[in-house]
Amino acid sequence: MEIIAYGVLTDERPLLEFAFAKEFGDRHTLRCLELFLTPDTLPTAAGREVVLTGANDQLDADVLRALAAGGTRLVAQRSTGHNNIDLDAARAAGLTVARVSHYSPHSVAEFAWALALAVNRGVVRAANRSREFDFRLDGLLGRDLHGCVAGIFGTGKIGAAFAHIAHGFGMRLLGCDVQENPACRDLGMTYVDADRLFAESDLVSLHAPLLPATHHVVDGAALALMRDDAILVNTSRGGLVDTDALVATLRAGRLAGVGLDVYEEEAGLFSFDRSQEVMTDDTLARLTTFHNVVVTSHQAYFTRQAVGAVGLAARAVEPSSRLRRARAPAWPGPTPAPPG
Template sequence: MDVLAFGVQADEKPLIEKAFAGLHDVRCVEVFLSPDTAPIAAGYETISTSVNANLSGPVLQTLAVGGTNMIAQRSTGFNNIDLEVAERLGLTIARVSFYSPYSVAEFAWALAMAVNRRIVRASARTRDFDFRLDGLMGRDLHGRTVGVIGTGKIGEAFTRIAHGLGMNLLGWDITENPACVELGMRYVDKDELLASADLVSLHVPLLPATHHLIGRDALRAMKDDAILINSSRGGLIDTEALVGELRKGRFTGVGLDVYEAEAGLFFLDKSLEPVEDDTLARLVTFPQVLVTSHQAYYTEDAVGQIVAATVQNVNDYAAGRRTGNFLVPKAG
């Protein structure tokens, strides 16, 4: 079977080609799936897409007309896919339901440590041979309170690191994770968590119910000197509201690996183009804010697992098997 993989990063390409070798012929392209690039898939029964692919109704229609029957997304999240339209068109949709939770949890802590200890500012200074400590003072995290919003696999891994640092653990989720409770986590309502935590980290999926979960009221409920980390999905935070609070001088640090309008920006080189996103442009000017380009998952271990699961999804589709990875199963 011929497979077209959209949005393939340079580091990913050899992993994808090796994983598909001897099973299916795969063609990797750097461009991301969008209304403009969808016609490239004409003639490919199966395509693979990245987390920032545009899989809206019109794109799915173009794919279906071109002969695509199966889409294997290389991510856990699927908020970018119009599943109702996919089902109506008879398209099979699969995702990766699991990969290393440590990749994201560890990166979330890297963001937290970086903003707390002013690592980026310090590095920029020393490159200019400026070795002053002014403005670089951080805080011990030991003994302080962390609030973990979402305590699934990634949230649990994040919590284990927090426990190792000797932090007080607060959690919020629709169900309690016994492993987190065993570590000493106390589950509270969201308002109490936000008001009490010195560091808040988000680990929930983006759903209609969680869109702007951290909005204006939630941000105002947080401590003025709190740290906010988001390595999950950009839409969890109302970015304009966040900018408004930052302009008031609030928050010790904000680490964002995701951004709600990242599609068409992240994973691309925009350095020579005019900045069109005023909100993002304003956000990155705050000295206590660190924005990275959706790289928390990007380890050899996690990407390897994602690629392996994607190949298995294609194999299962070809064999007519249905697994828990299939969001819209093969018609018939």
């Protein structure tokens, strides 16, 4: 059978094709499209029993009903997040939905650290200056992170990987989660409530899922607890942070730096080229004006190892599969180079 994948990036395509061929051989074929699944692109899915989707695809009730009417039986999401899928509507339409339970935690944890270091040492600002042959150090004063406190909100696989790196920097560790991670305890992490984590941390990194209980967990009250010279990093879900409250905090001259790889209104923006358009999102536009803020477009997962593992979501397409088979473990070693 031919399976169609939507929203496939140029660098992602060979890795998906390699993982797909490795899993299925010639039993199924994969057709990769750069376009996203929307009501306008629905005709491309007609007659496909299986579609592979991503976080930017539109999978509301109308689209899901149309997919089912066109013969689709399975929607396999190439990400852990599935906020864009109306699960109740999928169930009502008789569709099975699968997702990737996890992929390389190191990809996200390492990128979170890239953001933390970039804002701490003004790397982006310095690089931009260098392009203009301005080599002054004014405004680039950072600080040693050794001996500082890293507060990790969410200590699952990614949070634990972030904690390991923080431990290597010689930082003290605070954690907040509904369930303690023994691996983090072994690193010397002290588990505290959210208020204490925000108040005592020099660096706060978010690694929690977006749930009703975690929506806007970093709100005005939480930001007020944070130190004026603290750093905030979010590589998890945009909705964890109240962006309006964050802008107000930055306008007040508080926080040493903010690194955001996600944004609560990123749908329709991230993964698209909007450079020739007027930016109508005033909040995002304001965020990008702060010299101590670095915004990237949801790329923390984007490594060869992680994308290759995400490709294993294709396992769910076999008729004998169950939802659990969508789990995508990391490659046992370096990601093999795509053929050719």
